[in-house]
Amino acid sequence: MTERETVLQIRDLVKRFGETAALDDISFEMQMGEIVAVLGPSGCGKSTLLHLIAGLERPDRGQILWQGEDMADVPTHLRGFGLMFQEFALFPHLDVRGNVGFGLRMQGLRDDQIEAGVSEALRLVDLEGYEARQVDTLSGGERQRVALARSLAPRPRLLMLDEPLGALDRTLRERLLLDLPAILSELDQTVLYVTHDQEETFAIADRVVLLNAGRVVQIGTPFELYHNPHTAFAARFLGLTNLFPALVRDADGAAQVETPFGTYPTETRLRGQVTALLRGDRMQLDGEGPEVLHGRVKDRSFRGQALRLKVQTSQVELACTLDSDLDAPEIGQVVELSFDPLHALQVLA
């Protein structure tokens, strides 16, 4: 991605509810036209973050800047930030036209301008001709798209989406997951996207802010995050489960990591107590790698493209992901897992 203007700056944002800090020292930045996903488990403060940025709640500390301007005293309706709520919050007393045109009406536009804006927004979400429909006659997917059209119609300088696919069933989610990036990139829209789903994040985001318990865990592209998680939390949240307590020490001038299943060379700069991640997606069954672990297949499950195995070695239980077109070993069968420790074994703080 080419370097673009930084538009949103979040600095040391703190929000407490009573004793507990919902958000604790959050800082990150967004560039114009960028899609940033805020990823984290439920209750990690994601929605609170959106509400603070939208101005629906006030932070206890910290700053929200848009193109250098402090938003602290700018009320919600003047910020120009759109927010699409998790349950859509469509106005039940207005039809689709009334909903989608609401923001344009608030801008004081003429009726014909509103009408044009509404049909343009509906075209974007592929709901042409829905203007006169009542919102309670819409299906779940249609509601989601009307909500999106409503948020897009006033052309917000920042669009925030709060779990936009969370309320939908699996098939609908997968379809909209394909539509959404197309719609957003057509508009070159700056988007802050909140979700707890890493699949959604990887499909949509240019960059990811990973949150846990109100704190930023890691910021990076989806690729960086997946291939180089910095903490055990990040690894576990991205579905990487082979995590073990380990010790890094210098031996003969080179660092070595002592794990429950063996001692291997490492390139990490960390020393002392660490967490070792043995990536299940970087192991093979051929027994030809620099290192080999023997184990018995305890469980296996077929996941379409991938085959997941649980292998019990004499020390630990490992999960690994293999191509499903391989000959799958039977449960109980003894296998040889081979891996390159410098590639498959990562040391996390």
Add this chain to the structure above:
Amino acid sequence: MNANPSSLRVNKRGTGFQTGWLLWLPPLTFLVVFFFYPLARIFSISFGRGDQGIFSLLLQALTSENTLSMLLTLALGLPGAYLFARYRFRGKTLLRALSGIPFVLPTVVVAAAFNALLGPNGWLNMFLMNQFNLAHPPFNFMHTLGAILLAHVFYNTTIVLRMVGDFWSHLDPHLAAAAETLGATRWQAFRRVSLPLLSPAIMAASLLVFLFDFTSFGVILLLGGPRFATLEVEIYTQTVNLFNLPTAASLSLLQLVCTLAISVLYTRLAKRIARPITLRPVLLTQKGLASSRQKLAAGVLIAALLIVLVTPLAALGARSFTRYGTAPRGEVVQQGWTLENYRQLSEDPQSSIFFVPPTQAIRNSLLYAAATVLLSLLIGAPSAWALARRTSSRLARILDPLLMLPLGASAVTLGLGFIVTLSQPPLDLRTSPVLLPIAHTLVAFPFFVRSLVPALQSIQPNLKQAAAALGAAPRQVMLYIDLPLVGRALLVAVVFAFTISIGEFGASALLARPEFPTVPVAIFRFLSRPGAINFGMAMALSTLLMLVTAGGMLAIERLRLAEVGEF
């Protein structure tokens, strides 16, 4: 409810058509004899003659003070409803319970309470007379429009607080927030999103407030005085003082049409509240008071609610324990705390034949209330049971609103109807002691039935089927399944019947025999007569009545589970 259609069909065939009719029979007979027949007589009498001036009276009733007090009630109630709906604060439950007490107070107690606070013998005037050595009460509150308005706001605010507040508390706060993120100011978000969504609830509450203002007989009679004769007061005067039944009847007819029209409108709106709006659990919609500005606004509002809704109650209670005497120079002085007012209740103050000891009135009221409970159980319980059987038969659809009609007719009209029908053959009950319990049962009927029906409907049909499959006969199903499950609701209904009977004034004022007064009638008599002793006894009796009805209300509140819109 996810009762599947086939199980309903089985149910229907199982109980059979004949038992269905049998269930309807007692309540229908009761309503026909004691409600529709009297009303029909009023119709026929009123068509016998016309009267000019009626329409101006009607116009006045519809426009002036009722509308004004409705607007005032909304002015206090809506901010209160917002506070209750959106915020958590300490003492909220208590404030909510306190705000409900004025609503259930008998109208004579409301009048007595305002007398105790602002009347010629009330706290304010006593204070001013003591301070400035005045011979006469300086502040003239009784018989002013302000008195009526204040009393109306006093006992109707809770309707707005509850009906609008309950609905509001379940309205998704994200709707208004969404409007703001779309560029709407706070005010625009309220005007264009929250207000339209709340409007059915606000309209329904307003109509109900209007209805209660319209039928607030005792308050107008005691606080308003002759200058503010409403339809009801006029009906009463025409009947009792002038014995001009035809005029009274035509007035009743007008009154009936008005209240029925309002009731129908109310029922329609109440249905619209149940519009498909996603309601949110209160946990998600309410938050604490954060900024100091919010706290200040909430404090002012809570203070206003306390002043309007609670001070009259406190004034009444305190006044009943106060002795006042007249000093030599004519000014009134407080002579300390006393139980004298209560002690005198057992004495016959004036030994004229129309005065009986107040303890006798208490005994009468308790007997009438017990009879009302009994009659309600006999009549109301089968009605509720018949209504709750989810058979969508045409019969049930017609009978349902029919059974609710007494809510729309005022007690005074009912009393008048009784006078014109039941004092002559074929039914001569004028002197019978059952007359009042019958009237009270009718007044309590809608409340009694409405408390029971939701509970009965909530019983899953498969429970009954399971019992039947285990060999229980229909009677045993009722005894061992229905009854235990609706026990609480039945208790609520009984307390309703009892509380309403104890405090009922409109019908009692017309129907109670002079030698058998009820407590509200006795209070009315004491308040209408001059003298410190009479006033003191009115205070004592009113305080007792306030405690009983407030106790009943709190019991209902505790027994009943919160239900949106169910009145």
